[in-house]
Amino acid sequence: LGLEECALFGNVGIAKNVVNTSNLTVYPNPANQTVYVKLKGKSDAITATSLFNITGAQISKNIEVQGQQIKIEKGDLPSGIYLVRIQTKSAEYTARIIFE
Numbered sequence: 001l002g003l004e005e006c007a008l009f010g011n012v013g014i015a016k017n018v019v020n021t022s023n024l025t026v027y028p029n030p031a032n033q034t035v036y037v038k039l040k041g042k043s044d045a046i047t048a049t050s051l052f053n054i055t056g057a058q059i060s061k062n063i064e065v066q067g068q069q070i071k072i073e074k075g076d077l078p079s080g081i082y083l084v085r086i087q088t089k090s091a092e093y094t095a096r097i098i099f100e
Contacts, residue, residue, distance in 0.1 A: 023093060024086070030098035031074070037084055037095050038069040044088035046070065052083045074099045 025038045039046070049063040049070055059082070064071040072084060079099050086093045 023091075024095045026095050026097060029096075030100050032100055033074045035072045035074075035097045035099070036069055037072070037086065037097070039086070039088070039093070043068060044090050046086055046088055048085075048087040050085040052085070054081045054083070072097065 023040050023043065025036075025040060027036055027038075029035060046065050046068065049065065051059045051061045051063060051072065053059055059077070061072070061075075061077070063084070064073075070084070070086065077099055082097050082099065084095050084097055086095070
């Protein structure tokens with residue numbers, strides 16, 4: 001962007017590599033009860049997962065990791081839009097899921 005360094009605070013921003021979300025497959029989306037999120041290609045093993053509601057609050061939910069894929073059950077969650085974060089050793093991915 002050609003932004004200059006701020007004299008007061010130095011560089012401002014996030015120093016994390018941005019990963020293209022096209023490396024994820026989310027299906028079915030929208031879903032009634034179960035959503036699968038799969039990493040495409042030869043990715044590292046999934047090390048952590050988190051589920052957030054649309055306001056950014058983390059939802060305590062058990063997400064089942066199955067190799068390069070995770071399975072999320074709606075259970076008692078209200079219908080709406082959620083964000084799932086998947087972390088590997090070398091990257092972090094975020095996908096939007098919709099429960100009807």
